[in-house]
Amino acid sequence: MRIAASNLFGKPDDLHHRPNVFGELMRLLIFPSENIQHAVNWALRSGADPDIALHMRMLMNRSIRAVQAAFSCIRKSVESLKLISKPRIILVSDNPSLVRDIAPDLNQFAEVLHFDFKHFKGNISGNSNFHTVDFRTKDWGTAPRWVAFVDFFLASRAKHAVISGAHRRVGTTFAQLVAALAAANNLEEERSSAGSNFTFLSSFQSNLLREGLKNQIGWGHVWNRFAGTLSCHNQSRQCARTPILPPAWWDGLWQSPIPRDVNRMEAYGIHLSGFGTFDDNQLHSFCSTRKKPVLTIPLI
Template sequence: MSRWRRGRPSLLLLRRAFLLAAVSAAALFLLLSHQGPDPRKPSSSSPDSAFSEELSVDPPPHFVFLEELSVDPPPASALPEELSVEPPPASASSDELHVVPPDAAAGSEGGPGGSTCATVEEMGEEAVGAGSTEAASLRVRELIRRHFLLHGAARVRSLPAAEFCKQGFVLGKASEAGFGNEMYKILTAAALSVMLNRSLVIGQTRGLYPFGHYISYTDHSFTIGEIKHLWRKNRCAQTYGRDLNVRVDDFENPSETNVLCSDWSRWKDPIIWFDGTTNAVGIQFFLKNVHPEMKTAASTIFGSLGMLHARPNTFGELMRVIISPSQVVQKAVQWASKSFSPDIVLHMRMMANRPVRARTAAVGCIQKAIQISGLKGTPRVALISDTPSFVKEMKQEISEFAEVTYFDYKSFAKSFDLEMNGKDKPLDFRSRDWGTAPRWAAFVDFFLASSARHTVITGAH
């Protein structure tokens, strides 16, 4: 009996649990029966669109839609229409950078409708009309002549020991890679020697000048070997305490070069080597040097940046003094030109390409040059290109109105029984860049182009 008394409360609790479950199930059924249509009821739209219509996603709190974004306008003082620019002081140099108001730069008339561009032909006509480039080049030619007369090797090597040991030098050292890149190293040194009133030293490799088989160098320059000999002979280190050291400035290392921030005219080192100048840009950085003395020296030989029509042909004038063709190259130039200098030279670096537009543009430039030069009779035109087939095609088009000549190195070699040695054969990996002709033929083309009487037209594809 006692066991059943202990079990009755458990049975009562079980009955109450079943009753509660039944009531809950009934309530849930009534709740579902009073809701709207089944949300999963299919519609005419796709399932994805139906799902997207029911899904409501609030934008994240840190996003703001553009339609709701309110941007306050900048203050009136910052608007470009009200930019106030003070005119530069009268003492400011022409190559300093000034801010120009937008309206002033909009056109030649000062209004927004003016033209700010010009074609190549218009710029060329303006330069020819100015007529000051030739005068500037003649001025630089005289400057270079007087410099080498005073600081050339012929005079400096005969100075007394006390004066010779005070002399400064600039080194130009090149290899035999691309002629243009390597020649700029020597021309840069020559220009720097003029700027600093120093003598020019041209480096040699195993006793030979760069491209010495094709070029003869001036006697105005020294070699490193001769400088060492004269330094010992005059006892510059023992008697005057001046060791023969070289100060190198690497233009290709922007963090170390002093081309902009140092006054090179105050450097006391016997030899200065401005290395890495494989183009015309390096030496002209002195036009922006922070020291007025260096900027003035650079402007004297290269012209002022603010006078574009008075910029001289400095590198051409330097080459005129420093290099000349070797005897064989000179003979080839005379053979190609038939002993008459061409009136116009067309140089096209095509790299094995032969586009029709390039030929059309070249013919137009030649005709324009003939018109500007006022040539009478049949003009003589010399063609130069790294792509022989392009030369032949151009000759057919130009022969209608001009006498055409070009250097056929194969015919010249046969006529004079010349043989190419190993160094003259074109390198396979350079053929696309330099052309398939031997290297000595390129030097003939170079000096043939430099013999033009009126115009040199150059282009590249």
């Protein structure tokens, strides 16, 4: 019982053993519809759940460095698993051409799976209400929006690892939620070893590491707190273990906040230093000045 409680609630003080709050909530609150589930099963070819899921957000780009970094991260993950059979890997991307580029190399040591909506003949694809739209195509890709739901529930079936790679921004919200739900699913099925060893990895190419994750921005983004002036520069590609529940500024010290977030926090009365520290007394003083005095008048 103690081990089960530790797996469920985690260790808040340990960056890589924080409670999987969003994963457990999603496991209880969201479920694929019958049509979406049919599409997921079709993509799995009626086989076992995938061992690894790779999500690549390419923004219509065909970066060779991003693909090479992701490929290296997959190899590292497969080697650490020491599987007897050929691993099954799910590929998810906003750029369909990436799947065609990376699949031949992966097929040398893994079984590659991908949901190709153009070949799916289920009820969803036949519904005239679902069609490709041009809105934010560069950001979300050219596939119909319903494909993202299939990709999400498909990738969250991963048993051992979720890997996030990208042309520019690694560790997206999509990948973060996929990893959280996948980790929760593994605990639910009582695969204690798989649940406790489930990993979320971020694949960084050299271009992203040149200026110390400077481009990894976004409110609440998992790598946001490691992107400031103190972060390491000019590193080679990395396959970094990533917390499933990313820490926020109130959870502890930021390693190195970026100037944009330093300025944003100042609006809330929090003056962050380059080391991510702030003055409690100054914060209390700021909050006191924002309090609106309330006058009470006794009525007789």
